[in-house]
Amino acid sequence: MKEKISQLFKDKVFLVLLVLGLLTIVAAAGVITVQRGNGGGESPYLQVPDQSNMIVEESIPQETQVAVAGDSNATQNMEEEMQAADSNKATAEQETKEPAVKAGTDKNAAKSLVLDFNDASRMTWPIRGNVILDYSMESTIYFPTLDQYKCNPGLVIQGDVSTPVVAPANAKVQEIGSNEEIGSYVVLNMGNNYTAICGQLKEVQVVENEYVKEGQVLGYVAEPTKYYSVEGSNVFFELTYNDKAIDPLDHMQ
Structure with a gap:
């Protein structure tokens, strides 16, 4: 046990x-x-x-996620594009509101020039030179080349060939033409039914319906026509009121 x-x-x-x-x-x-x-x-x-x-x-x-991937640059670019589009739209609307001006005209001059020539107005000489033949509508004067006496509706001002010829006052070019007596010429509408005619020109620098400022070049002194071969190169200058010739010297500065 x-x-x-x-x-x-x-x-x-x-x-x-x-x-x-x-x-x-x-x-x-x-x-x-x-x-x-x-x-x-x-x-x-x-x-x-x-x-x-x-x-x-x-x-x-x-x-x-796609929107975020573009970060702030994408947003900024989009805002700039929208601002540019708004600016272009505003510019187009402004241009639409502006009065149309024909080709060859100066839009700024057209908006700023006031054609208000009157009896008290004074003009710039289209060219500085001696007066070969005076204005004479009440009596006749002698023309050497023609060898005759006759009335003269304007001034014949001596000038060298190629000398600039300027607008005597603010005006709108009413007509450009040529004839055998005064050669190429420019007709200027100065307002209130006053017009000026500058003849014996070459290389005309303006076009019809163009607005020109006082002192703006219209063209240059040309060789004299056969009507003034003896007098020599010159500028023919005529002033009219209501289509009637008046003495330009009364309105010269």
Whole structure:
């Protein structure tokens, strides 16, 4: 009986030691695992990527993302294009409102010039030079080339060939023509039924219906026609009021 008890006791002691040994092995394995984790080794667990950004991007509609991709530059460019379009539209409307001016005319001059020549007005000389033949409609004067006496509706002013001839006052070019007596000429409408005629010209610099300012070049002194070959190169200058010739000297500066 004692032997059985002794054997049973020995068996229990063996089992206890066996359990303690197993527990010791398990504890040691746990310590090693914890040390590996603290040592910066790779985690044995599957790493799931952060999907918060992915969720936000997918939640934004495609059209919205495209708009954002252009950032502030795209918005600025669009605003500039809209402003340019508005400016062009305003310019086109302004041009539509402006009165039409024929080709060859000066639009700025047309808007600023006032054709208001009157009895008290004074003119610039179309060319500076001696008066070869005076105005004379009440009596006749002698014309050397023609070798005869006759009335003269204007002034014959001496001038060298190619000297500039200028507008005597603000005016609108009413007519450009030529005849055998005074050669190429320009008729100027100065307003209030006053007109001026400048003849013996070449290289005319203006066109019909053009507005010209006082002192603007109309053309240049030409070689004299056969009617003034003896008198020499000159400018024929006539002033009319209501289509009647009047003395230009009464209105010269």
